[in-house]
Amino acid sequence: MADYASVQTLHRATTAFSPYIPLPLLPYLAFILLGATFALAFYFSTLPKDRIPVREAAVASTASLLGGFGVVAMFCTAGVYV
Helix, strand or coil: CHHHHHHHHHHHHCCCCCCCCCHHHHHHHHHHHHHHHHHHHHHHHHCCCCCCCHHHHHHHHHHHHHHHHHHHHHHHHHCCCC
C-alpha cells in the first residue's frame, strides 16, 4: 500500500488540467476548420488531373488534417472529450 499512497499524494499535489484553447472558442474553431475542409474538398474535386498528383495530394492531405482537427473540436464542443 505504500505505492498507492505515494501515487495518491502525488495526484493531490499536481495542478488541475487547463487546455491551451479556451472551451468557449471551440465551436467557432470547429466551424472554421470544418468549413475549410469542405471548401478544400470542393477545390479538390475541380482540380485538373495531372500525371503526377502532387497538388492533389497536398490539397487532400491539408483537407484531411483540417477535418481531423475540426471533428475533434466538434466532439469537445459536444462534451465528448477525446
